[in-house]
Amino acid sequence: MTQLITLFLLPAGIIPYRVWVLSRDPSRPARWAVIGLYAAAIGYAGAVAYGFAFTDPTAVCGSTTLDNDFPLVSVTVDAFPPEVACETTDGHGPMRRTAPSAWIMWAGVAVAVGALSVLLLRRQSRVSSEVRAGAIWSPLLCAAFWVVGVDPVLELSRTDLHDECVRAKTIPPETKLIHIEVLDIDRTVFPPSITCTYPDGETDLLRISGTGVLLSGAASVVFAGAAVHQVRRAGRPGTGREEPAR
DSSP: OHHHHHHHHHHHTHHHHHHHHHHHOOOHHHHHHHHHHHHHHHHHHHHHHGGGTTTOHHHHHGGGOSTTSSOEEEEEEETTTTEEEEEETTSSOOEETTHHHHHHHHHHHHHHHHHHHHHHHHSOBSSOHHHHHHHHHHHHHHHHHIIIIIHHHHTSOHHHHHHHHHHHHTOSTTOOOSOOOOOEEEEETTTTEEEEEETTEEEETTHHHHHHHHHHHHHHHHHHHHHHHHHHHHTSTTSSOOSOBO
8 A cells, every 4th residue: 555655646746846847947957856856755755654664574574475385584674775675485585575665766866866967067167067077976876886785785694694605605606516614704894895705715795896985985086176176276366267167
């Protein structure tokens, strides 16, 4: 029922949206920004409210059992990204009950971020549009790497990390190993890494995501420094940069 309410609220926002458009006549990027923010808010609210996930998550996962043929093994609840993952003994992995609302939320976030970026790039400024684009998108990319690739792994329990280390050692799936020994698991937040130590070497579970966080974070610092430099240079007399960059 909550998922149906979420789908109903999306078109319900058309009326206040039309009133706002007719009274203010905003630009097209501003309209898309409002649409994206509204969809993101509705998606997040629907994911959180679904079955009162943060107070009784087992009630949300109860419908996944069929006459106790596949009883629950564990329930994982995250506030952001909003998710209720139900894992049963059927061996098919966790069922993410809040996935539809989460997809609506992420789609809204993507639309809003894109529209707001266009608004910021169109504004007159002493900073060039290229530097502004880098200053906007590099921290967003860093946050995306963290939210999607790093944070979910860092939150895993010691037992789940052990299973991930074993799974990483059996890639490709055709590898035939009878026993895999994990000697140690080292977890660091910054730089983000989870190092699995085996008798024959090491593997970093966050090699790709952690590298993405570091590179995009470094790019954010570079673009921010370039923006400050252009602002200071434009304000000096005799530099020929008094006019705002477009």
